[in-house]
Every structure is written in C-alpha cells, then in structure tokens.
Amino acid sequence: xSGKKVTLRDIAEHLGVNTSTVSRALNxxxxxxxxxxxxxxxxxxxxxxxxxxxxxxxALRKGRSMTIGVIIPDLMNxxxxxxxxxxxxxxxxxxxxxxxxxxxxxxxxxxxxxxxMRGRQVDGFILAGxxxxxxxxxxxxENKIPAITVGRSIDKDLVDKIVIDNESGMQQIIEHLLExxxxxxxxxxxxxxxxxxxxxxxxxxxxxxxxxxxxxxxxIVFAQAFKHAAGxxxxxxxxxxxxxxxxxxxxxxxxxLGCIEELENHGLNCPADVSVIGFNNMPYLxxxxxxxxxxxxxxxxxxxxxxxxxxxxxxxxxxxxQHIVLEPKLxxxxxxxxxxx
Amino acid sequence: xSGKKVTLRDIAEHLGVNTSTVSRALNxxxxxxxxxxxxxxxxxxxxxxxxxxxxxxxALRKGRSMTIGVIIPDLMNxxxxxxxxxxxxxxxxxxxxxxxxxxxxxxxxxxxxxxxMRGRQVDGFILAGxxxxxxxxxxxxENKIPAITVGRSIDKDLVDKIVIDNESGMQQIIEHLLExxxxxxxxxxxxxxxxxxxxxxxxxxxxxxxxxxxxxxxxIVFAQAFKHAAGxxxxxxxxxxxxxxxxxxxxxxxxxLGCIEELENHGLNCPADVSVIGFNNMPYLxxxxxxxxxxxxxxxxxxxxxxxxxxxxxxxxxxxxQHIVLEPKLxxxxxxxxxxx
DNA sequence: CTGAAAGCGCTAACAT
DNA sequence: ATGTTAGCGCTTTCAG
Numbered sequence: 001x002s003g004k005k006v007t008l009r010d011i012a013e014h015l016g017v018n019t020s021t022v023s024r025a026l027n028x029x030x031x032x033x034x035x036x037x038x039x040x041x042x043x044x045x046x047x048x049x050x051x052x053x054x055x056x057x058x059a060l061r062k063g064r065s066m067t068i069g070v071i072i073p074d075l076m077n078x079x080x081x082x083x084x085x086x087x088x089x090x091x092x093x094x095x096x097x098x099x100x101x102x103x104x105x106x107x108x109x110x111x112x113x114x115x116x117m118r119g120r121q122v123d124g125f126i127l128a129g130x131x132x133x134x135x136x137x138x139x140x141x142e143n144k145i146p147a148i149t150v151g152r153s154i155d156k157d158l159v160d161k162i163v164i165d166n167e168s169g170m171q172q173i174i175e176h177l178l179e180x181x182x183x184x185x186x187x188x189x190x191x192x193x194x195x196x197x198x199x200x201x202x203x204x205x206x207x208x209x210x211x212x213x214x215x216x217x218x219x220i221v222f223a224q225a226f227k228h229a230a231g232x233x234x235x236x237x238x239x240x241x242x243x244x245x246x247x248x249x250x251x252x253x254x255x256x257l258g259c260i261e262e263l264e265n266h267g268l269n270c271p272a273d274v275s276v277i278g279f280n281n282m283p284y285l286x287x288x289x290x291x292x293x294x295x296x297x298x299x300x301x302x303x304x305x306x307x308x309x310x311x312x313x314x315x316x317x318x319x320x321x322q323h324i325v326l327e328p329k330l331x332x333x334x335x336x337x338x339x340x341x
Numbered sequence: 342x343s344g345k346k347v348t349l350r351d352i353a354e355h356l357g358v359n360t361s362t363v364s365r366a367l368n369x370x371x372x373x374x375x376x377x378x379x380x381x382x383x384x385x386x387x388x389x390x391x392x393x394x395x396x397x398x399x400a401l402r403k404g405r406s407m408t409i410g411v412i413i414p415d416l417m418n419x420x421x422x423x424x425x426x427x428x429x430x431x432x433x434x435x436x437x438x439x440x441x442x443x444x445x446x447x448x449x450x451x452x453x454x455x456x457x458m459r460g461r462q463v464d465g466f467i468l469a470g471x472x473x474x475x476x477x478x479x480x481x482x483e484n485k486i487p488a489i490t491v492g493r494s495i496d497k498d499l500v501d502k503i504v505i506d507n508e509s510g511m512q513q514i515i516e517h518l519l520e521x522x523x524x525x526x527x528x529x530x531x532x533x534x535x536x537x538x539x540x541x542x543x544x545x546x547x548x549x550x551x552x553x554x555x556x557x558x559x560x561i562v563f564a565q566a567f568k569h570a571a572g573x574x575x576x577x578x579x580x581x582x583x584x585x586x587x588x589x590x591x592x593x594x595x596x597x598l599g600c601i602e603e604l605e606n607h608g609l610n611c612p613a614d615v616s617v618i619g620f621n622n623m624p625y626l627x628x629x630x631x632x633x634x635x636x637x638x639x640x641x642x643x644x645x646x647x648x649x650x651x652x653x654x655x656x657x658x659x660x661x662x663q664h665i666v667l668e669p670k671l672x673x674x675x676x677x678x679x680x681x682x
Numbered sequence: 683c684t685g686a687a688a689g690c691g692c693t694a695a696c697a698t
Numbered sequence: 699a700t701g702t703t704a705g706c707g708c709t710t711t712c713a714g
Contacts, residue, residue: 007707018685023709030709034683052460056400057707060690065397075426076624081416088416088441097461099440100429119393120438143391228625257628283417287569287598289630348691359701364693371693375699398691401706 006051015045022046026053055097059121068098068310069117071136073105073129077226078282079252079299083128083150086303094311096123103129105225110136118145124310130154131193146313148322150306153195160313160322162305166196169295169328170203173249173277176293176330178211181339182247182275186219188234188259190226190251197251200279204249218243223251231258239266246274246339253278253285253294260290260335271337281331291333298326347392356386363387367394396438400462409439409651410458412477414446414470418567419623420593420640424469424491427644435652437464444470446566451477459486465651471495472534487654489663491647494536501654501663503646507537510636510669511544514590514618517634517671519552522680523588523616527560529575529600531567531592538592541620545590559584564592572599580607587615587680594619594626594635601631601676612678622672632674639667 008026012019017038024030025042045051059065068091072080084100091098099117103110114125114136124146130137132155140147141158148160177185187204190197201220208215221238223230231250235258238245250256256278260270270276270290278285278294285292305324313319349367353360358379365371366383386392400406409432413421425441432439440458444451455466455477465487471478473496481488482499489501518526528545531538542561549556562579564571572591576599579586591597597619601611611617611631619626619635626633646665654660 005707008709009707019707020686020709021684023707024684027709038683052456054401054707055461056397056406057690058709059397060395060401060692060706061708061710063690075422075429078419078624081422085416085443088443092442097440097457099438101433102426102429115393116438120396228628257625261628283419284569284598284625284629287602287630288625288628289632291630346691349693350691360691361693361702362700364691365700368693379699395691398706399693401690401708402692402694404706 005054006049007054008051011042011045011049011051014049015041017042026051063121064123065121066096067120067122068096068307069114069120069122069125070098070100071110071113071125071127071129072100072102075102077254079151079280080128082299083303083306086300086305087126087307088303090304090307091311094307096307096311098126105129107131107135110134111139114139118143124148124314126150126306126310128152128306130195132195132198133193146310146317148306148310148313150302151196155195157321160309160324162302162309162324162326163195164297164302164326164328166199166328167203167207169279169297169330170200170249171207172328172330173295174204174207174211176332176336177247177249177275177277180247180275180336181341183213183339183341184216184219184243184245185213185247185249186221186238186245188221188223188231188238188248188250188255190223190255192222200249200251216243219245223255226252226254228254228258228261231255232262233258235259235262239263246341247336248274248276250276250278252280253282253292256292256294256335257288257290271335273340275336275339277336286333290335293333293336294331295328296331297328302326346395347390348395349392352383352386352390352392355390356382358383367392404462405464406462407437408461408463409437409648410455410461410463410466411439411441412451412454412466412468412470413441413443416443418595420492420621421469423640424644424647427641427646428467428648429644431645431648432652435648437648437652439467446470448472448476451475452480455480459484465489465655467491467647467651469493469647471536473536473539474534487651487658489647489651489654491643492537496536498662501650501665503643503650503665503667504536505638505643505667505669507540507669508544508548510620510638510671511541511590512548513669513671514636515545515548515552517673517677518588518590518616518618521588521616521677522682524554524680524682525557525560525584525586525588526554527562527579527586527589529562529564529572529579529589529591529596531564531596533563541590541592557584560586564596567593567595569595569599569602572596573603574599576600576603580604587682588677589615589617591617591619593621594623594633597633597635597676598629598631612676614681616677616680618677627674631676634674634677635672636669637672638669643667 101113150162153161189201223234281296442454491503494502530542564575622637
C-alpha cells in the first residue's frame with residue numbers, strides 16, 4: 001500500500017501463479033486466453049496491492065513508449081497553450097503521454113530536443129513550430145521516426161500536416177477591408193521562412209492583384225518576430241517610407257498591437273486614421289484598449305487533430321500522406337473602420 | 342545512420358570491446374576508470390553511429406526515470422505558462438524531462454494523473470495547483486513519492502513549498518489604496534480552499550484592522566473561479582448590497598477585469614469612480630482597455646526554484662522541510678486613482 | 683489454459 | 699583497465 005512499488009511478480013507470488021498469467025490477465029488483448037475466474041482474481045489482487053504498470057519496462061520490452069514528443073516554439077506565445085491542450089487531452093484519452101519541449105524558434109535547439117526525446121523512445125513527434133525548410137523534420141524522416149507538423153508546415157511533402165487555410169484567411173481580411181473602402185493596404189508580413197508568413201504574403205499579393213489593386217512594394221514590410229516590439233519596429237519602418245496607407249494587415253495579433261501603439265506614437269489613431277487587422281485571436285483580445293479585428297483559428301481543434309493524426313500514422317505507417325486544412329474565420333471588432341478618404 | 346536504433350552493444354561490437362566498457366566510457370562519472378584513449382575512441386564511435394542512450398533501459402536499471410511530473414490546474418490561465426517554462430528550463434538543464442498534466446482544478450482528476458505518472462516512474466512531482474487540503478499530496482506522502490508545491494500550498498507541513506508572500510502583497514495593495522485616500526475598500530476574495538485565496542482574505546482583514554479601519558462583512562464577496570465571468574458575478578453581488586465603496590481588491594487580474602466591466606455596466610467608471618486592483622500581472626496587461634494596477638509575482642523564478650527544490654529533495658531525502666517565500670511587488674498602472682470622496 | 687524462459691538495453695557488482 | 703554476469707519489470711514465444 002505504501003512505499004515500494006508493486007510489480008507483476010508481487011501479484012504472481014501473492015496468488016501463487018506465474019507472472020505471465022498475471023500479465024495476460026491484466027492485458028485486455030490477452031485476458032481471453034484465461035478463465036474468467038482467473039482474470040477476476042488477478043484483477044482484484046492487482047487493485048488490492050495497488051499495482052501500477054511500469055511503463056519503462058513495458059516500453060523496453062515492446063519497443064513502444066506510448067509517448068509522443070511535442071515541440072513548440074514558445075510557451076509564452078498565447079497561440080500555443082490551446083493547441084497543447086488539444087494535444088494533451090486527446091493523447092491522454094488514448095493512453096499516451098506527451099512530453100513537451102520548446103525550441104525558442106531555434107532550429108539547433110529543436111534538433112537537440114528531438115534527439116533527447118528520441119532517447120526516451122518517443123513513438124512519434126508533433127512539430128508545432130517548423131520552418132519551411134527544417135532540419136528537425138529531415139532528421140525524423142531520415143531516422144524513420146513518425147512525425148507530423150501542426151500549424152507551421154514545411155515546403156516539401158515529407159510528413160503529414162495540419163494547417164489552416166491562410167489563403168482563405170487573407171481573403172476574408174481583404175474583402176473586409178475593401179468593403180470598408182480601403183485601397184491603400186499595407187502588410188506587415190512575418191518572416192518568410194515560416195509557412196504562415198510566406199503563404200499570407202503570397203496571398204496578399206495575388207488577392208490584391210485579382211481585385212485590380214496595385215501591389216506597392218513600399219507598403220510591404222517584414223516583422224522580425226511574432227512580437228509586440230517587432231510590430232512597433234516594422235511600423236516605424238513603414239511610416240518612414242512616407243507612402244500613404246489607410247489599413248494595415250499584421251503578421252499576428254501581437255504585431256498588430258505593436259503597430260497600433262507605434263501609429264499612436266506618430267499621432268495616428270486606430271481605427272479613425274488607420275484600420276489594423278491581426279491574426280490568431282489571442283485570448284482576452286476583446287478586453288484590450290483597441291479590441292482587435294482579427295482572424296480566429298481553431299487552436300484547440302488543431303491540437304486534437306494533430307494528436308489524432310500522429311496516432312493514425314503510428315498505426316498505419318503506410319497510409320498516404322495526410323494533409324488536413326482547417327478554416328479560419330474573420331472576427332470583426334473595433335480596430336477596423338470605414339476609410340475616411 | 343538511419344532506421345534502427347544504435348545500442349551500446351552496437352558500439353561495443355563495432356569496436357571489439359565489451360558493452361560495459363562502452364557504458365563506462367560514455368558516463369562522465371565512470372570514464373576515469375578507462376584510458377583517455379579508450380574513452381576517446383568510444384565517444385567517437387558513438388558520435389559516428391549516432392548513439393542515443395535508451396532512457397527507458399536506463400530508468401529500468403537504475404530505478405530512476407529522470408522524469409518529473411508536473412500538475413497544473415489549467416494551461417489556459419496565463420499564470421501557468423511562465424511557471425512551466427521556468428520548470429522545464431531548469432529541469433532540462435539538469436538532464437531531467439518533465440511531463441505535464443492538468444487537472445482542471447479537479448482533485449479526482451489530479452489523483453488519476455498522478456497515478457498514471459507514477460506508472461511512468463516519475464522521480465518526483467511538482468504540484469502547482471494544490472488545494473489547502475489535497476488528496477494528491479496525501480497520496481504522494483503515503484507512497485513516499487517526493488513532491489513539492491509551488492504557488493498554492495497545503496495547510497499541513499507535509500512537503501516542501503515555494504510560495505509568494507501574500508501578506509506582503511496585500512499590505513502593498515492596502516498601503517497604496519490608503520495613500521490614495523480610500524477608506525471603503527471592498528474585497529473580491531478567491532475561494533477559501535486555495536491557500537492564496539485564504540491568506541489574502543486573512544491579510545485583508547487584519548491589515549485593515551491594524552490601520553484602524555472597520556472590516557465590513559458586506560464589502561467582502563467571493564468569486565467562484567479565477568475567471569472574468571466570476572469577477573462580473575461577484576461584482577454584481579457586491580453592488581446589490583448597496584454598501585458604498587471606492588476601491589476593490591480582486592482575487593486576480595481576470596477577476597479584476599470582470600469587475601471593471603460589471604462596474605461599467607452599472608455606470609461606474611474605473612478609476613474615476615472606483616479603483617480596482619488585480620493580482621498576478623498577467624501578460625500584456627498594459628495593453629488592456631484599463632491598464633490594471635496589480636501585484637507582480639516572479640512566475641519564471643517560481644518555476645525555476647520549484648524545479649531546483651524537487652531535485653534537491655530527490656538527492657537529500659532527509660533534509661528538513663523547505664519553505665521558500667518569494668516577494669511580490671506592486672505595479673502601479675491606471676486602474677487606481679485618488680479617492681474623490 | 684498456464685508455466686518456463688528468454689530478452690528488450692542498460693549498469694554495477696564481481697571477477698581478472 | 700577491462701571483461702563477465704546478473705537483473706531491473708515486462709511481454710512473448712514455446713512447451714506442456
């Protein structure tokens with residue numbers, strides 16, 4: 001009941017049977033080999049003695065650890081906790097455990113963490129912070145470790161992926177802005193080595209063209225990170241170019257918030273003078289000084305789908321490459337307003 | 342290089358030596374038994390073949406899994422990610438891995454998760470969401486599994502703990518409010534089964550008395566959760582009592598935000614009519630509609646200290662009970678203002 | 683239907 | 699300084 005851990009052998013000795021009998025009785029897949037009575041006895045003894053299976057021994061024997069490694073770029077970025085929650089929830093329900101590492105957007109670190117986790121015999125990886133060209137994905141593929149990406153994806157078709165439809169997100173943004181009468185629409189794009197950043201940038205270009213609106217290079221600027229400060233800096237650069245604009249599409253909400261602050265520093269009000277749109281719908285955004293119009297993405301669901309997908313991949317190593325696309329949705333709040341011009 | 346995993350034996354055969362030699366060479370603690378040359382050869386071979394230690398086998402053999410279980414109430418509450426980050430960082434650096442579970446403030450669930458983790462042979466637990474009376478702590482103690490609490494603590498002196506000085510936090514709040522001239526200070530207290538809630542409530546009472554201010558029971562109300570909606574509800578109740586107040590101390594920032602919103606619904610402005618103070622300093626609070634005056638707590642540090650403490654406990658099972666107190670600090674923003682009365 | 687025995691990969695006595 | 703051997707707790711042939 002207390003202290004020392006109870007093993008299969010303890011139960012076996014207690015009952016005067018062989019450990020293999022106990023093992024079989026406790027495993028639903030093999031318990032039908034035994035008499036129902038025997039199974040009952042064993043199960044009762046296990047309960048009484050407080051037996052908990054030693055996952056380490058199980059893993060060593062079976063070569064499966066029932067563990068999934070999850071790599072995220074940054075716990076502090078509010079996008080990731082819900083994804084993580086979705087993953088952990090689903091995995092737990094299926095008897096799996098997840099181990100988390102974050103890589104601070106550092107590809108070297110990601111690889112180190114992956115190797116470390118590999119030592120722990122993880123059965124597969126969920127990569128939530130991949131770059132378009134990512135050495136850690138290559139490592140997984142080379143070493144035949146099942147892996148999938150969720151959110152940010154890689155360019156090559158190497159692994160299963162869960163993505164959101166950035167094209168659709170950008171389209172909703174642009175339609176919204178157009179309806180409000182905006183014509184001079186600036187873009188604070190994310191770094192182009194990340195799929196979301198790249199895809200939204202591309203979508204911005206060709207969607208504007210489709211609408212017969214000229215894409216001015218001077219209205220495109222790049223944020224160095226998905227952070228508030230990066231948004232300020234990018235906005236400063238944009239303003240310095242002295243090309244007029246009435247709306248800004250930001251790389252994400254944090255960048256949008258930084259943008260708004262910097263606009264104000266230059267005497268520009270949002271949304272009166274400039275409309276600003278974010279991306280992701282981070283928590284409590286409705287409580288912010290300027291409630292941000294943004295794109296909502298189904299984060300919890302992304303996590304759940306990712307968990308489900310990696311397990312599916314584990315069970316069917318040869319199934320064709322999966323590519324799951326989730327729909328984002330525009331959320332109108334108060335950072336966008338009709339164009340005054 | 343690819344596919345199959347490389348074991349100690351592979352290296353041994355490759356080099357024509359015994360596995361134990363390889364084992365010794367790769368372990369810094371035992372490598373001095375061998376010639377420097379031998380160690381070098383082994384290490385090189387290990388690198389070339391891409392050896393990664395099988396932690397499961399190691400754990401099985403040593404009876405230590407190099408894993409710490411971390412239980413938090415809710416990933417979505419912005420207080421926890423930084424704590425988690427501090428924990429993971431420190432633990433990784435020391436060669437440990439953490440596995441996370443959250444219990445949704447459900448004590449049954451917490452116990453289930455703890456048992457599950459025990460099956461994975463975790464060496465110890467960090468409990469970040471304990472209740473004052475908590476069955477999971479009892480379980481750990483009974484089964485002699487090292488455990489500590491961080492933040493919320495238990496009443497009994499059973500395990501090591503990291504706490505913040507709630508008394509000091511409340512004192513800073515009350516001093517601040519008094520300086521602003523407030524006399525009618527309401528409290529939206531947290532549930533009393535959580536140490537932070539209880540301690541702050543007690544501190545509120547006796548600190549007011551110390552200042553010669555009457556504690557009016559009608560100015561004390563309880564929030565059912567650390568959430569926005571709970572703050573609104575509590576504020577509604579407070580308002581319904583029709584007892585005048587000019588300041589509110591909230592259970593945490595989320596509750597404070599809810600409070601402010603509900604005050605506005607009743608035509609009361611913060612800080613013009615009522616000053617409101619939060620607790621925790623959640624991220625981006627300065628960007629909110631009403632930038633909240635609040636108490637900052639060293640979350641990252643709490644996590645690091647917790648990680649450090651559990652490892653210390655593992656190595657010195659008999660050291661006296663540790664009780665680490667961290668200092669909170671008032672952060673003045675714009676939700677508090679001089680009393681008009 | 684159940685028992686005996688081997689072995690997953692590793693470390694730590696115990697040899698030599 | 700290195701090799702031999704046993705065994706951590708479990709599952710799984712192979713026997714019976």
